[in-house]
Amino acid sequence: MGAVRATDQERSVGHGEVILDVENLVKHFPLRRGIAQSLRGGPELAVKAVDGVSFNVKKGELFGVVGESGCGKTTMGRTILRLLEPTAGRVTFEDIEVTALSAEQLKQLRTRMQIIFQDPYESMNPRLDVHRIIAEPLRIQGMVSNSKDAIPYIEKALEDVEMTPPEEYLYRYPHELSGGQRQRIAVARALVLDPEFIVADEPVSMLDVSIRGEILNLMLNLSRERGVTFLYITHDLATARHICDRIAVMYLGKMVEKGPTDNLVKHPLHPYTRALIGAVFVPDPKRKGFGKVLKGEVPSPVDPPSGCRLHPRCPIAQDICKEVEPELVPADDNHMVACHFALG
Amino acid sequence: MSKSNTQTGISAPTFWEQYRRKPLGMVGLSIVAVYVFVAIFAPFLTPYNPKQILLADRIAAPIWFRSVLPKYDDAPSTVRITLGPDEWAVSEATGGKLVAEELEGTAVSVIEFEPVLKDEDVSEGEAGLLEIEEYPEEPEKSVVELSHVVSYNCSPPKTFGLTFNYWVDASSDSKTELEFVIETPEGKQYNLWGKSCSGTLGSQPARIDSRDLTLKQRLGLTIFDDPAPRVFSSKGDYRLLLTARSIPGEEPTRVYISNAEFYIPGNVHGLLGADHMGADLWTQLIYGTRISLSIGLSAAGISVAVGTAVGIICGYLGGVVDEFMMRVVDVLMAIPTLPILIILGAILGKSVWNIVLLISAFAWMGTARLVRSQTLSLRERVFVESAKASGASDAYVMLIHILPNVLPLVFAGMVLRIPAAILTEASLSFLGLGDPRVATWGRMLHNARGFGAFTTLAWWWLVPPGLAITFLSLAFVFIGNTVNEILNPRYRERS
Numbered sequence: 001m002g003a004v005r006a007t008d009q010e011r012s013v014g015h016g017e018v019i020l021d022v023e024n025l026v027k028h029f030p031l032r033r034g035i036a037q038s039l040r041g042g043p044e045l046a047v048k049a050v051d052g053v054s055f056n057v058k059k060g061e062l063f064g065v066v067g068e069s070g071c072g073k074t075t076m077g078r079t080i081l082r083l084l085e086p087t088a089g090r091v092t093f094e095d096i097e098v099t100a101l102s103a104e105q106l107k108q109l110r111t112r113m114q115i116i117f118q119d120p121y122e123s124m125n126p127r128l129d130v131h132r133i134i135a136e137p138l139r140i141q142g143m144v145s146n147s148k149d150a151i152p153y154i155e156k157a158l159e160d161v162e163m164t165p166p167e168e169y170l171y172r173y174p175h176e177l178s179g180g181q182r183q184r185i186a187v188a189r190a191l192v193l194d195p196e197f198i199v200a201d202e203p204v205s206m207l208d209v210s211i212r213g214e215i216l217n218l219m220l221n222l223s224r225e226r227g228v229t230f231l232y233i234t235h236d237l238a239t240a241r242h243i244c245d246r247i248a249v250m251y252l253g254k255m256v257e258k259g260p261t262d263n264l265v266k267h268p269l270h271p272y273t274r275a276l277i278g279a280v281f282v283p284d285p286k287r288k289g290f291g292k293v294l295k296g297e298v299p300s301p302v303d304p305p306s307g308c309r310l311h312p313r314c315p316i317a318q319d320i321c322k323e324v325e326p327e328l329v330p331a332d333d334n335h336m337v338a339c340h341f342a343l344g
Numbered sequence: 345m346s347k348s349n350t351q352t353g354i355s356a357p358t359f360w361e362q363y364r365r366k367p368l369g370m371v372g373l374s375i376v377a378v379y380v381f382v383a384i385f386a387p388f389l390t391p392y393n394p395k396q397i398l399l400a401d402r403i404a405a406p407i408w409f410r411s412v413l414p415k416y417d418d419a420p421s422t423v424r425i426t427l428g429p430d431e432w433a434v435s436e437a438t439g440g441k442l443v444a445e446e447l448e449g450t451a452v453s454v455i456e457f458e459p460v461l462k463d464e465d466v467s468e469g470e471a472g473l474l475e476i477e478e479y480p481e482e483p484e485k486s487v488v489e490l491s492h493v494v495s496y497n498c499s500p501p502k503t504f505g506l507t508f509n510y511w512v513d514a515s516s517d518s519k520t521e522l523e524f525v526i527e528t529p530e531g532k533q534y535n536l537w538g539k540s541c542s543g544t545l546g547s548q549p550a551r552i553d554s555r556d557l558t559l560k561q562r563l564g565l566t567i568f569d570d571p572a573p574r575v576f577s578s579k580g581d582y583r584l585l586l587t588a589r590s591i592p593g594e595e596p597t598r599v600y601i602s603n604a605e606f607y608i609p610g611n612v613h614g615l616l617g618a619d620h621m622g623a624d625l626w627t628q629l630i631y632g633t634r635i636s637l638s639i640g641l642s643a644a645g646i647s648v649a650v651g652t653a654v655g656i657i658c659g660y661l662g663g664v665v666d667e668f669m670m671r672v673v674d675v676l677m678a679i680p681t682l683p684i685l686i687i688l689g690a691i692l693g694k695s696v697w698n699i700v701l702l703i704s705a706f707a708w709m710g711t712a713r714l715v716r717s718q719t720l721s722l723r724e725r726v727f728v729e730s731a732k733a734s735g736a737s738d739a740y741v742m743l744i745h746i747l748p749n750v751l752p753l754v755f756a757g758m759v760l761r762i763p764a765a766i767l768t769e770a771s772l773s774f775l776g777l778g779d780p781r782v783a784t785w786g787r788m789l790h791n792a793r794g795f796g797a798f799t800t801l802a803w804w805w806l807v808p809p810g811l812a813i814t815f816l817s818l819a820f821v822f823i824g825n826t827v828n829e830i831l832n833p834r835y836r837e838r839s
Contacts, residue, residue, distance in 0.1 A: 083733055108735075110734055114733060115730070119726060123729075125727040125744075125745050137735070140734045140735050186730075
């Protein structure tokens with residue numbers, strides 16, 4: 001992949017110091033083949049969930065990754081934390097090369113990198129109470145030896161997520177809590193180790209709209225007040241726009257555009273980004289339907305289209321798009337786009 | 345939250361609250377409670393221990409048959425009398441007497457005959473003067489006759505017997521004779537046993553048994569005759585007579601008789617009769633509860649523990665380990681269990697723990713598969729990933745996140761595995777591969793089959809162990825199904 005190293009152009013702007021640097025990250029899931037298929041030979045088939053992604057996140061930043069479901073954004077988030085082993089590429093967290101760490105070193109790093117999962121109903125063991133759920137990272141990391149020692153940490157984490165008084169929730173079970181409360185518990189659990197970096201994997205998509213704002217504001221506050229860096233993964237451009245400093249747009253395992261939120265939303269350069277923005281529901285009775293919606297379905301990530309991956313669906317596709325894969329190139333200072341026709 | 349049916353936490357009080365409302369479950373629980381009670385208090389529920397034999401005649405009927413069946417109206421129950429110096433009455437004593445002595449803690453009856461007075465002695469001994477005047481040409485025998493009265497008020501028994509040890513301490517010029525006679529209430533005497541010796545005789549066992557050939561000949565009967573019904577043909581007081589005659593020598597003659605035991609085996613005995621060895625069947629049944637329960641529980645426990653461990657490890661780690669273990673499971677499942685258990689049981693030897701291990705070795709595969717499949721879905725759950733994101737090791741995830749979530753499934757399975765283990769043990773014992781030293785229900789059935797309970801229709805021997813196995817298994821099945829219904833609601837429609 002001839003991906004451009006984004007680091008140099010972007011380091012000079014924004015918040016400053018780079019905390020996470022992802023370089024040409026690839027994650028393929030090989031497909032199981034039957035014996036007959038293996039004997040017949042032919043290429044190894046794999047789901048190319050993440051296919052060469054490079055970007056960086058700066059300290060204290062809220063970095064959004066937006067894309068349709070199945071575009072590989074969740075896989076990317078998990079591969080960055082090495083919950084999935086990358087097929088290729090490099091992830092560097094501060095000075096530590098995450099992709100090269102041993103299991104023991106990785107365990108230490110986990111105190112600094114955490115994740116919030118999408119489904120608050122699934123991300124907690126139903127047999128554990130709130131106290132044990134939040135204390136679990138502390139116990140795994142050996143930071144507390146018994147459950148009594150963990151209580152100050154837990155209470156602080158619960159206060160951070162505005163669940164007060166903490167004692168009221170300490171011994172409840174997940175099924176006794178509402179969805180919003182559960183997601184707060186999930187955030188508290190991620191916070192209890194006091195990490196610098198949190199991957200938030202669609203943290204609000206399973207929640208009622210009324211609760212989404214609370215969780216998003218919670219993340220925003222944590223970012224602004226405590227300097228926690230977030231990688232916010234979402235399919236919902238609207239929420240990303242609400243809180244993110246920068247946004248990257250993914251399509252079929254590739255990054256197609258990234259840039260500062262305002263810039264990207266107001267002047268989208270890639271046809272896919274434009275389509276995404278067009279699909280956002282605008283509560284305006286005068287407006288009819290949605291904006292331009294892409295035709296067709298997302299192609300299979302096992303066998304992505306040649307050239308530009310969007311070309312079968314793209315309204316402005318030309319012949320070159322079928323053959324040459326566009327690279328992510330800077331459009332202006334810190335806005336980058338991968339399209340043959342974006343720059344005019 | 346439909347997908348987490350089996351994973352919903354259920355606390356112990358809630359579980360009990362639900363369990364209480366299931367009638368079958370409660371019936372099962374009460375039956376098991378009775379069995380457990382019997383197992384714990386076995387020694388208090390029977391006066392015998394399961395190893396005692398010769399408590400009654402072979403295949404004796406239950407004692408309560410007397411009051412139920414006319415045929416058994418006056419069936420004899422066991423008479424067993426130990427005859428020591430205190431029990432023997434001296435009914436005749438010439439030139440001798442009965443002395444009680446204690447040897448190595450047991451009372452021994454000693455018949456002591458005075459020595460013969462020689463000529464030289466006579467001149468010195470004043471007391472003997474009178475006797476010398478009447479001194480006969482032939483030395484007169486001194487006689488001591490010991491007797492004991494046995495009242496016998498039943499129909500004639502099949503056999504009877506007397507055993508004792510005796511030895512004689514005398515000078516070499518003496519002669520001693522011993523004789524055992526039974527005198528009927530009508531005064532008829534049956535001379536059953538006799539023995540004579542000169543001088544000293546070392547310890548000898550005397551085994552008088554009515555089935556003995558020499559005894560029959562002594563009574564002038566053919567080998568097909570049965571002495572017992574003739575001797576004990578009527579009801580009344582019988583006298584057992586043990587007579588010692590002696591021609592004393594220079595020194596006192598002493599005849600020692602120890603451990604004399606007179607025995608008429610009963611045709612009726614205890615609550616459930618007796619087996620072919622005269623062992624108490626009620627005792628075997630009660631002690632069998634202990635063995636069956638402990639074999640059932642331990643075999644089920646071991647197999648479920650192994651199955652759970654294998655299932656979790658295979659399901660969670662996957663890969664080569666998983667593939668290999670699952671093929672092992674396939675192979676073990678394909679082997680027909682009972683034949684292989686018979687072979688291995690024969691090779692490894694008959695002990696209860698061997699049987700437990702064998703049963704467990706061939707019973708863990710089902711659990712392993714079940715747990716593995718559950719683990720395969722659990723390991724993909726987000727809370728497992730969440731723990732990993734905090735740095736949890738594989739062992740931590742398996743213990744804290746997988747195990748508690750498979751336990752309900754496993755627990756119900758374990759309860760259902762107990763009756764399977766009990767039945768397997770019973771089958772093995774029934775085939776004669778059980779521990780011969782231990783009374784189990786299967787062993788009772790084995791003996792019943794092998795020693796004539798079927799041909800004599802001794803249903804009191806056959807039916808109780810069969811029923812005991814049936815009810816205990818049924819009880820565990822009730823409990824298992826109820827537990828399954830509560831903990832694993834997905835199976836609800838099946839029951």
